[in-house]
Amino acid sequence: MATTHASHHHDDKYYVPHDSHWPIYGSVSLFTLMLGLCGWLNEWYGPYVFVAGLLMVVGLFVGWFNVVIGENQKGMYNTQVDQSFRMGMMWFIFSEVMFFAAFFGALFYARQLSVPWLGGEGAKMFNKLLLYKDFDNAWPTNGPARVGPRDDGSFEVIPAFGLPAINTAILLLSGVTITIAHHALKEGKRSILNIFLAATFLLGFLFVYLQAKEYSHAYTELGLKLSTGIYGSTFFMLTGFHGMHVTLGAIMLLVIWLRTMNGHFTPQRHFGFEAVAWYWHFVDVVWLGLFVFVYWV
Amino acid sequence: MANTAHADHAHDHHDHKPHGLKRWLYATNHKDIGTMYLVFACIMFFGGGAMALVIRAELFQPGLQFVDPSFFNSMTTMHALLMIFGGVMPAWTGLANWMVPMQVGAPDMALPRLNNFSFWLLPFAFTLLLGTLFVPGGAPAGGWTLYPPLVLQGGDSFPFTIFAIHLMGISSILGAINVVVTILNMRAPGMGLLQMPLFCWTWLITAYLLIAVMPVLAGAVTMLLTDHFFGTTFFTASGGGDPVMFQHIFWFFGHPEVYILILPAFGVVSEIIPTFSRKPLFGYESMVYATASIAFLSFIVWAHHMFTVGMPLAGQLFFMLSTMLIAIPTGVKVFNWCATMWKGSISFETPMLFALAFLFLFTIGGFSGLMLAIAPADFQYHDTYFVVAHFHYVLVPGAVFSIMAGVYYWLPKWCGRMYNERLGKAHFWLSVIGVNVLFFPQHFLGLAGMPRRIPDYSTQFADWNMVSSIGAFIFGFSQLLFVAAIWNAVRSGEKAPQRPWEGATGLDWELPTPAPYHSWETPPAANILPKPGH
Ligand code: HEM
Ligand SMILES: [Cu+2]
Numbered sequence: 001m002a003t004t005h006a007s008h009h010h011d012d013k014y015y016v017p018h019d020s021h022w023p024i025y026g027s028v029s030l031f032t033l034m035l036g037l038c039g040w041l042n043e044w045y046g047p048y049v050f051v052a053g054l055l056m057v058v059g060l061f062v063g064w065f066n067v068v069i070g071e072n073q074k075g076m077y078n079t080q081v082d083q084s085f086r087m088g089m090m091w092f093i094f095s096e097v098m099f100f101a102a103f104f105g106a107l108f109y110a111r112q113l114s115v116p117w118l119g120g121e122g123a124k125m126f127n128k129l130l131l132y133k134d135f136d137n138a139w140p141t142n143g144p145a146r147v148g149p150r151d152d153g154s155f156e157v158i159p160a161f162g163l164p165a166i167n168t169a170i171l172l173l174s175g176v177t178i179t180i181a182h183h184a185l186k187e188g189k190r191s192i193l194n195i196f197l198a199a200t201f202l203l204g205f206l207f208v209y210l211q212a213k214e215y216s217h218a219y220t221e222l223g224l225k226l227s228t229g230i231y232g233s234t235f236f237m238l239t240g241f242h243g244m245h246v247t248l249g250a251i252m253l254l255v256i257w258l259r260t261m262n263g264h265f266t267p268q269r270h271f272g273f274e275a276v277a278w279y280w281h282f283v284d285v286v287w288l289g290l291f292v293f294v295y296w297v
Numbered sequence: 298m299a300n301t302a303h304a305d306h307a308h309d310h311h312d313h314k315p316h317g318l319k320r321w322l323y324a325t326n327h328k329d330i331g332t333m334y335l336v337f338a339c340i341m342f343f344g345g346g347a348m349a350l351v352i353r354a355e356l357f358q359p360g361l362q363f364v365d366p367s368f369f370n371s372m373t374t375m376h377a378l379l380m381i382f383g384g385v386m387p388a389w390t391g392l393a394n395w396m397v398p399m400q401v402g403a404p405d406m407a408l409p410r411l412n413n414f415s416f417w418l419l420p421f422a423f424t425l426l427l428g429t430l431f432v433p434g435g436a437p438a439g440g441w442t443l444y445p446p447l448v449l450q451g452g453d454s455f456p457f458t459i460f461a462i463h464l465m466g467i468s469s470i471l472g473a474i475n476v477v478v479t480i481l482n483m484r485a486p487g488m489g490l491l492q493m494p495l496f497c498w499t500w501l502i503t504a505y506l507l508i509a510v511m512p513v514l515a516g517a518v519t520m521l522l523t524d525h526f527f528g529t530t531f532f533t534a535s536g537g538g539d540p541v542m543f544q545h546i547f548w549f550f551g552h553p554e555v556y557i558l559i560l561p562a563f564g565v566v567s568e569i570i571p572t573f574s575r576k577p578l579f580g581y582e583s584m585v586y587a588t589a590s591i592a593f594l595s596f597i598v599w600a601h602h603m604f605t606v607g608m609p610l611a612g613q614l615f616f617m618l619s620t621m622l623i624a625i626p627t628g629v630k631v632f633n634w635c636a637t638m639w640k641g642s643i644s645f646e647t648p649m650l651f652a653l654a655f656l657f658l659f660t661i662g663g664f665s666g667l668m669l670a671i672a673p674a675d676f677q678y679h680d681t682y683f684v685v686a687h688f689h690y691v692l693v694p695g696a697v698f699s700i701m702a703g704v705y706y707w708l709p710k711w712c713g714r715m716y717n718e719r720l721g722k723a724h725f726w727l728s729v730i731g732v733n734v735l736f737f738p739q740h741f742l743g744l745a746g747m748p749r750r751i752p753d754y755s756t757q758f759a760d761w762n763m764v765s766s767i768g769a770f771i772f773g774f775s776q777l778l779f780v781a782a783i784w785n786a787v788r789s790g791e792k793a794p795q796r797p798w799e800g801a802t803g804l805d806w807e808l809p810t811p812a813p814y815h816s817w818e819t820p821p822a823a824n825i826l827p828k829p830g831h
Contacts, residue, residue: 014403014817014818014819014820016325016404016405016409016815017325017409017410018325019315019319019323019324019325020323020325021323022410022414023323023410023411023413023414023416023417024322024323024413024417026414026417027414027417027418027420027421028421030418030421030464031424031425034425034460034461034463034464035425035460037456037460038425038456038457038460041456042432064410080483083482084408084482084483085408087407087477087482088407088408088411091473091474091477091478091508092470092474094508094509095470095474095508095509095511095512096512098508098509098510098511098512098513099512099513101516102512102515102516102517102520102546103516103520105513105546106516106520106531106546109539109542109545110531110537110538110539110542113539113542114534114537114538114541114542118534118537123609141537142530143533143534143535143536143537143538144534144535144537145535145536147528147535147536225528226527226528227527227529227530229536229537230530230531230536230537230538232529233520233523233529233530233536233538234531236529237519237520237523237529
């Protein structure tokens with residue numbers, strides 16, 4: 001990576017990066033990962049291929065980001081590149097919002113339309129009269145067949161004002177700590193930055209830990225599983241994808257923290273920090289939606 | 298890597314190309330990546346086209362001649378997936394890669410490595426998808442719309458299909474982010490948004506649609522996957538879900554998707570018609586607003602694909618009326634194109650011929666769309682060949698013709714050589730005759746009640762099916778002329794001047810011919826920027 005000419009990239013000059021093997025490597029790794037998943041689901045050699053793919057994907061993130069961080073530290077990126085990164089991240093987060101929107105849509109559809117219809121509401125009264133005589137429109141539900149792990153079809157749900165409320169507080173608090181860290185970064189107060197950034201990712205991991213506890217409680221004691229009808233489906237898919245995003249976000253925060261500990265970022269230029277902060281706020285907001293619509297109302 | 302990193306600086310000054318396989322595998326150049334997209338799309342068009350010919354061969358006569366019904370169903374499913382996700386979408390991304398940086402005065406796309414990633418995901422995605430032709434149970438056969446519960450009954454192909462769609466989705470989202478960022482951040486200094494050529498505008502809006510709806514498709518197919526393998530009941534009534542819910546989520550993606558396929562075509566046609574009419578585009582700003590309104594409306598019309606599923610009356614009325622509203626901005630566009638030609642001094646080179654065919658034939662597709670939008674009428678037309686005729690009119694002489702128009706139009710700028718006009722015209726006339734012989738009779742078949750996605754049919758439909766199949770083979774084989782025309786141009790075409798079309802305006806035509814490897818290494822001078830509103 002000879003970059004002796006980096007200083008030539010002034011802001012009045014366009015910057016075009018040199019070629020890279022990471023994109024093709026990334027495509028091969030994602031392909032391996034997905035091929036492995038297909039094989040696994042079809043009961044073939046999948047798990048091995050899947051694990052290989054997973055390791056390759058981890059390598060992808062480490063390797064590609066390493067190059068970008070290195071180039072960035074050498075000052076190869078001008079303000080225009082910085083702006084491209086920012087916009088790219090914003091639009092990426094927008095795509096993530098739409099991904100969650102699909103699952104929220106499924107939740108609202110089930111609660112507002114399909115479950116009431118199964119209960120015989122409106123024009124669908126024959127459902128009640130002929131098909132599902134003893135099914136009433138109610139939420140939570142696992143449907144007319146009461147599908148789920150327990151023989152009697154019963155299940156319990158996690159009340160909003162227990163662990164979920166605590167988790168809400170944790171995520172909101174982490175939103176505060178990262179904002180403090182950001183201000184500290186802009187004012188050059190590095191030790192405050194380091195401490196509050198550490199607090200943020202620790203809160204993130206704490207959230208994931210509590211969520212895992214909640215899951216095991218649901219699975220072992222409440223009869224609430226992914227297969228517990230539409231409630232279990234929406235509950236675990238929404239909170240599960242959110243939990244995956246929190247985990248990723250917390251890892252990203254950890255990386256950013258390691259970078260600040262190494263003296264990366266300046267008060268003026270810290271796109272990496274901001275990108276992660278935006279992402280963190282995004283998972284925070286999704287959680288608020290989950291707390292209200294999945295746990296509470 | 299050391300030598301390439303060194304070249305990094307040299308790139309700024311010279312037309313220095315990396316060599317060999319690495320140039321393509323490690324590409325960061327928008328033109329190289331654009332070329333790969335276009336070549337890939339071409340291969341997929343021919344692959345999907347071969348499948349279509351299998352379908353038409355089987356339908357040449359009533360009865361079962363060549364394939365068994367389940368393979369027939371695989372062919373319809375795979376044909377659609379290949380053409381939509383492998384053909385039209387990558388072709389548009391390829392054109393965007395080539396043209397957007399040139400038109401906005403940028404050296405390259407904003408995020409060149411991400412650009413390469415978006416491309417290279419595609420061959421792998423389609424390896425997964427095409428691989429299903431060889432797994433037990435065969436390729437997916439439940440239709441490209443993937444409706445449950447049918448799709449859940451597929452064989453081993455099911456997870457391959459889902460993950461292939463995930464890869465395609467990642468590819469198009471990343472590609473779209475790149476286009477948005479290039480347009481918003483890389484425009485030449487002093488170039489306002491309303492100074493951009495319409496191709497950039499329509500692609501900007503397309504990219505927005507892509508980022509908004511591809512994740513929704515990802516969500517939908519993920520729910521299918523967990524319903525199949527992990528016991529969720531999103532689409533199963535016994536668990537409180539609803540198969541119709543899939544249709545809502547799918548078409549929330551699906552209708553914007555059809556505009557993803559057609560909006561860039563509007564852009565290309567809006568460049569070509571003014572050029573060959575030697576007049577500025579009529580109503581530039583109204584074109585931009587019309588495109589934006591089409592995009593907005595495309596989010597609130599999805600259930601016109603579902604009039605017959607038993608929606609509440611209010612829903613049917615809403616979706617019927619909102620769908621009809623789309624005809625207004627679409628009409629604005631059609632009238633603007635006509636007004637652009639009004640009193641122009643028109644010449645009919647191949648790109649213009651394709652653009653004119655687009656104008657006539659896309660409009661026919663729009664009209665049949667309006668007929669389908671009438672809910673009570675759709676009860677009759679739904680799932681018949683009338684729908685097939687509708688969407689092929691908008692997609693083939695609509696999207697595909699304008700892709701070819703764009704290729705003929707910009708080819709001289711890309712490779713520095715002209716195509717052979719006689720070859721181009723022969724290609725055009727055979728295509729336009731073939732496409733109409735192929736698809737127009739399908740309107741009659743549909744109105745007479747012939748269902749779609751069926752390998753055999755009642756003898757009353759025999760005549761028009763035979764005509765349609767003849768058209769299919771004419772159309773399919775005449776596409777070889779397209780390849781011949783390109784091949785011939787690239788190998789031995791006449792040298793093209795800087796502005797091969799006298800009426801062409803825009804930054805892309807200010808560059809030398811062939812366009813330099815890095816388009817605008819220094820920002821274009823203010824006096825060559827397009828005037829606002831042109
Ligand atoms: C004025 C504009 C349009 C209107 C009013 C319209 C209306 C409709 C309606 C109502 C249907 C559903 C028919 C049925 O299944 O019973 C339909 C199907 C379809 N349309 Fe359009 N459409 C329009 C433009 C377009 C465009 C521009 C494209 C693509 C470039 C397109 C592609 C399709 C496709 C692919 C289907 C069939 C999907 C399937 O079931 O496989 N349409 N259209
Ligand atoms: Cu539609």
